[in-house]
Amino acid sequence: MLTGSTSDISTYLGQERRLRAGRLGLPGLLLSVVAASAPMMVVAGVMPTTFGEMGVVGQPLLFVILAVVLMLFSVGYAEMSRHVHNAGAFYAYIARGLGGTAGAAASVVALVAYSAMQVGIYGVFGFELSGQLARHLDVDIAWWVPALAAVVVVGVLGWLKIDLNAKVLGVLLLVECAMVLAFDVAGLADPGGDGLSLHSFNPGTLGGAGIGTALCFCVAAFVGFEQAPVYAEETSRPQVLVARVMYLAVGFVALFFVVGSWALSVAAGPSRIVGTAQQQGPNLLFWLAQNRFGATFTDVMHVFYVTGMFAAMLSFHNVVARYAFAMGREGLLPAAVGRTSRTSGAPAYGSLLQSAVSLVVVLVFAATDNRPHDDPTAPVLHLFTWMGNVGALGITLLMATACAAVIAFFVRHGAARPQAVRLAASGLAGAALLVIAVLTVKDFGVLLGADPGSALSWILPGIIGLSAVCGLVHGLVLKKARPAVHTRVGLGNEAFQLEKAAASEGTS
Numbered sequence: 001m002l003t004g005s006t007s008d009i010s011t012y013l014g015q016e017r018r019l020r021a022g023r024l025g026l027p028g029l030l031l032s033v034v035a036a037s038a039p040m041m042v043v044a045g046v047m048p049t050t051f052g053e054m055g056v057v058g059q060p061l062l063f064v065i066l067a068v069v070l071m072l073f074s075v076g077y078a079e080m081s082r083h084v085h086n087a088g089a090f091y092a093y094i095a096r097g098l099g100g101t102a103g104a105a106a107s108v109v110a111l112v113a114y115s116a117m118q119v120g121i122y123g124v125f126g127f128e129l130s131g132q133l134a135r136h137l138d139v140d141i142a143w144w145v146p147a148l149a150a151v152v153v154v155g156v157l158g159w160l161k162i163d164l165n166a167k168v169l170g171v172l173l174l175v176e177c178a179m180v181l182a183f184d185v186a187g188l189a190d191p192g193g194d195g196l197s198l199h200s201f202n203p204g205t206l207g208g209a210g211i212g213t214a215l216c217f218c219v220a221a222f223v224g225f226e227q228a229p230v231y232a233e234e235t236s237r238p239q240v241l242v243a244r245v246m247y248l249a250v251g252f253v254a255l256f257f258v259v260g261s262w263a264l265s266v267a268a269g270p271s272r273i274v275g276t277a278q279q280q281g282p283n284l285l286f287w288l289a290q291n292r293f294g295a296t297f298t299d300v301m302h303v304f305y306v307t308g309m310f311a312a313m314l315s316f317h318n319v320v321a322r323y324a325f326a327m328g329r330e331g332l333l334p335a336a337v338g339r340t341s342r343t344s345g346a347p348a349y350g351s352l353l354q355s356a357v358s359l360v361v362v363l364v365f366a367a368t369d370n371r372p373h374d375d376p377t378a379p380v381l382h383l384f385t386w387m388g389n390v391g392a393l394g395i396t397l398l399m400a401t402a403c404a405a406v407i408a409f410f411v412r413h414g415a416a417r418p419q420a421v422r423l424a425a426s427g428l429a430g431a432a433l434l435v436i437a438v439l440t441v442k443d444f445g446v447l448l449g450a451d452p453g454s455a456l457s458w459i460l461p462g463i464i465g466l467s468a469v470c471g472l473v474h475g476l477v478l479k480k481a482r483p484a485v486h487t488r489v490g491l492g493n494e495a496f497q498l499e500k501a502a503a504s505e506g507t508s
Contacts, residue, residue: 029228030248033245033246034252036223036224037224038224039177039308040176040304040305041121041305043257046221047059048277049217053210053447056210057270059200060258060262061200061202061206063221063258063261070250071254073425075421075429076403076406076407076422077093077246079419080405081229081242084229086326086490086491090402093405093406094106094490096405096409096491097412100488101476101478101479101486102401102472103490104474104475106398108471111320112464114323114391115357116387119361120391121309121316122147122151122358122383123143123378124380125146125150127143127376130143144365144369147362147379150310154310154317155352155354157314158314159346159352172308176304176308179301180285181259184259184262187263187288187292188267194271200261212441213440213447216437220389220391224253225246228241228246229246264284321351321353337353361383361387365383386460390460390463390464393464396436406423440461441461444458444461475489
């Protein structure tokens with residue numbers, strides 16, 4: 001079931017300048033955030049790629065390490081969410097802590113990074129759905145046909161502000177997670193040739209040339225928990241709910257991924273997991289599950305794999321649309337992007353922008369794919385993996401910068417002493433995230449399987465660097481040419497409240 005809102009939004013500057021408040025409670029917000037993490041997609045798509053393409057046996061240990069880092073990050077980030085309510089979350093926090101120019105740079109990086117994450121999912125979605133159509137209905141179509149159809153459907157739903165009903169989303173996620181947990185139990189109870197081994201938690205398994213991109217790809221698996229502040233303007237009690245949802249989401253996702261990656265390694269055997277992942281590719285989870293549960297269970301799992309990916313695509317689409325809306329509202333993008341639809345209240349033009357970008361990227365990858373329909377190279381190993389890592393690199397850098405912004409914000413407001421523990425946690429998380437970003441850029445060529453001098457090994461991470469530079473230049477131009485706009489970057493609706501107050505004083 002799908003739900004949509006057609007109620008007007010009454011604000012001091014008209015309905016087009018504000019997202020409808022009180023729309024989300026804790027369950028709805030938590031489900032939206034966890035849906036973006038797409039638990040089964042990570043186990044079936046991210047984990048086999050990390051094992052097979054990057055050759056890192058110690059993936060479960062990576063998830064443990066990242067869980068600690070991201071929990072430390074959440075301490076300061078969640079506290080910041082109590083003080084700043086803005087659909088532009090990352091860039092708004094950075095602007096409030098480090099200034100409007102840094103905020104402008106962060107806004108462009110966030111828009112590009114989240115767009116890359118979302119567009120990448122279209123690749124693995126199209127490949128999976130085309131494969132299932134060929135298997136069950138004998139319909140042979142290229143991956144990009146269902147991918148383009150998904151772009152259109154998600155775009156229409158985003159424009160109309162039609163989202164998955166919280167109850168339906170909850171049921172889908174519950175079944176999806178239950179099926180993966182059933183596999184986890186079976187994989188651990190019926191291990192591969194190495195027995196019930198803890199070898200993948202051995203620090204020695206983290207060696208190898210692909211550790212940097214493996215870290216980045218595992219960060220991509222977590223992406224979603226940090227999106228809670230994006231919906232702050234639409235919750236009933238943002239100062240309480242946003243932080244609570246973040247902690248719940250990162251805790252659940254961390255435990256789920258640690259156990260899931262361990263179960264995969266045990267089911268195949270730690271000594272065989274890399275080779276098996278290379279051989280099976282995105283079919284690894286289903287191949288291992290079928291050996292234990294049979295074809296019927298695996299067929300049902302495929303169905304929920306598709307629905308989970310669709311929910312993730314819609315969730316990421318909504319996040320990108322809200323970032324674009326916030327940027328348009330504050331003058332970082334054309335003003336039209338900062339308006340909502342008069343009928344649905346959706347950030348409709350931000351949604352349209354995201355749909356256009358998705359359409360172009362999918363078409364480019366489709367036009368350059370001359371392989372057979374059952375070959376995952378273009379949709380999975382290129383579109384999904386490349387874009388996922390580009391997006392994860394951008395979000396890693398945003399998180400590291402947000403840590404610095406949290407520290408600066410509370411120091412500037414004279415709250416360094418009472419917030420000392422949170423600021424220390426932010427400092428540790430920021431340093432760790434910067435190390436991850438550096439390792440990612442250093443090892444990006446491993447992800448591509450390219451020679452050290454390959455242009456792609458710097459072009460892809462260079463997308464994020466170029467985004468940051470463009471954002472900085474844009475911020476500096478705004479500071480000089482439109483200082484009033486520059487000073488309100490990150491203020492969101494608060495800026496318009498101040499304008500209204502100033503106008504009232506001027507007429508009194």
